[in-house]
Amino acid sequence: MADIGMTEITVIISAMLIFFSIVFGIIRLVKGPDTVDRVVAIDLLTIVTIALIALLAHEAERYIYLDVALVYGLLSFLGVLAVARYLEKGI
Amino acid sequence: MSIPVITLLTIVLCAGILIGGLLAVLLDNIVGAIICAGLASLFASVVYVVLAAPDVAMTEASIGSGLSTMIFLYAIRKTQSDEQSREDEE
Numbered sequence: 199m200a201d202i203g204m205t206e207i208t209v210i211i212s213a214m215l216i217f218f219s220i221v222f223g224i225i226r227l228v229k230g231p232d233t234v235d236r237v238v239a240i241d242l243l244t245i246v247t248i249a250l251i252a253l254l255a256h257e258a259e260r261y262i263y264l265d266v267a268l269v270y271g272l273l274s275f276l277g278v279l280a281v282a283r284y285l286e287k288g289i
Numbered sequence: 290m291s292i293p294v295i296t297l298l299t300i301v302l303c304a305g306i307l308i309g310g311l312l313a314v315l316l317d318n319i320v321g322a323i324i325c326a327g328l329a330s331l332f333a334s335v336v337y338v339v340l341a342a343p344d345v346a347m348t349e350a351s352i353g354s355g356l357s358t359m360i361f362l363y364a365i366r367k368t369q370s371d372e373q374s375r376e377d378e379e
Binding site for chain 2: 209210213214216217220221224227228230233236237240243244247250251254257258260262263265266269270273274276277280281284285287
């Protein structure tokens with residue numbers, strides 16, 4: 199156990215945090231009695247997913263994966279924005 | 290060392306795809322069903338990244354999660370206004 203460096207500890211801790219965030223976000227998405235709860239849950243899951251893609255890019259050592267996270271960060275707000283405008287009868 | 294962590298996260302993602310698909314079918318609230326379909330698409334794109342296909346993941350992220358949600362909501366709004374105007378005429 200002496201050869202575990204700082205990077206591995208950081209990766210494992212961040213993976214655990216992402217794991218619990220995904221689990222609690224899915225619980226809120228399943229339980230959420232209102233549409234607004236589900237919108238907030240899917241926004242949380244999108245942001246956690248961006249962090250997960252960055253973690254996977256570090257683990258696989260292929261930094262082309264960061265482009266996926268970049269596209270996701272640029273486009274993630276569109277779904278939430280569309281639902282918000284739908285609820286306010288804007289579309 | 291960190292390979293079991295990635296495997297655990299992949300299992301959670303696949304369970305999330307399953308939950309999203311089931312909720313998209315079973316929910317009565319139609320906007321909630323659309324959001325759950327977006328969840329299935331979101332996690333499917335991350336599984337594509339795990340399977341080393343970043344181009345497929347990028348297409349899935351932009352089209353499956355972003356564009357299809359907007360098109361579904363737009364179509365539902367248009368058809369609801371058709372139904373309401375038809376009820377008003379009757």
